Amino acid sequence: MEQKNKYRAIKAALLISCVGFAPMALAGASAEMLANNCVGCHGPDGSSLGPASPSIAGDVKSNFIDIMKSYKSEGGRFSTIMGRIAKGFDDKEIELLADYFAAKKEAPSNQKVDKKLAAKGAKIHKKTCKKCHADPTEDDIMLNNQMKEYLLYAMHDFSSLDAGKIASKDVKKMVKKLKKLSAEDRKALANYYASQK
Numbered sequence: 001m002e003q004k005n006k007y008r009a010i011k012a013a014l015l016i017s018c019v020g021f022a023p024m025a026l027a028g029a030s031a032e033m034l035a036n037n038c039v040g041c042h043g044p045d046g047s048s049l050g051p052a053s054p055s056i057a058g059d060v061k062s063n064f065i066d067i068m069k070s071y072k073s074e075g076g077r078f079s080t081i082m083g084r085i086a087k088g089f090d091d092k093e094i095e096l097l098a099d100y101f102a103a104k105k106e107a108p109s110n111q112k113v114d115k116k117l118a119a120k121g122a123k124i125h126k127k128t129c130k131k132c133h134a135d136p137t138e139d140d141i142m143l144n145n146q147m148k149e150y151l152l153y154a155m156h157d158f159s160s161l162d163a164g165k166i167a168s169k170d171v172k173k174m175v176k177k178l179k180k181l182s183a184e185d186r187k188a189l190a191n192y193y194a195s196q197k
């Protein structure tokens, strides 16, 4: 519990430090104007530079739309902050944003990785995660190139959920798998994904 609170506090502080956060959709706003609400946390052109937010550049359009709609819905995708942010945008605006970020190329995050840990992570990934996190052209959510810290936060957050209360079958499966991993395993996975372009 204490550990959980510590994570929350650090993550909240990191998010507050994101610059230019003003969730405000203007009527008839252009895609670029809408995207200005996102780049403070998700980085210029959607390639995250900070540790607390994922990159969204080059995300498959249909995935992006599904994710944003799920953030908006009651009992939808787990989030610390996106649930609130997504509610500020209607379907048309979400589509504009999806097109805008899908057209961007994700910049390499160039993180320092521990090669030994990354090799260990590759094995765990293959056995435990690959089934759902492998193919960017499918519905899969790509974890490659994401910031290590973000990955660790996300794994921590998901693994603290109560699997019995999760509606999505896939997420329920994942949460059960994540709960079985040690802190070292998670670190290995984060190093592996960070090492992948």
Ligand code: HEC
Binding pocket: 015, 018, 021, 022, 034, 035, 037, 038, 039, 040, 041, 042, 052, 053, 054, 055, 056, 064, 067, 068, 078, 079, 080, 081, 082, 083, 085, 089, 097, 141
């Ligand atoms: C204050 C920081 C912040 C702002 C502003 C923000 N995001 Fe996010 N975003 C996050 C965080 C943190 C996550 C991870 C989920 C969570 O914990 O809420 C995330 C997750 C996402 C994801 C899922 C990505 C993935 O790979 O899982 C999408 C898509 C996304 N945001 C789109 C947007 C869009 C579009 C905007 C602008 C309209 C935006 N975000 C504004 C912090 C932010």
Ligand code: HEC
Binding pocket: 054, 070, 076, 077, 078, 125, 128, 129, 130, 131, 132, 133, 141, 142, 143, 151, 154, 155, 169, 170, 171, 173, 174, 177, 178, 181, 189
């Ligand atoms: C049965 C399918 C499945 C498996 C197996 C699975 N995941 Fe996931 N994962 C998902 C889904 C679906 C999401 C999106 C979460 C949501 O919609 O709330 C996700 C989201 C994530 C996220 C958040 C990323 C982001 O950008 O939003 C991380 C990190 C993650 N998974 C790591 C892992 C790791 C590490 C493993 C292996 C130990 C794993 N997953 C195994 C389906 C799976």
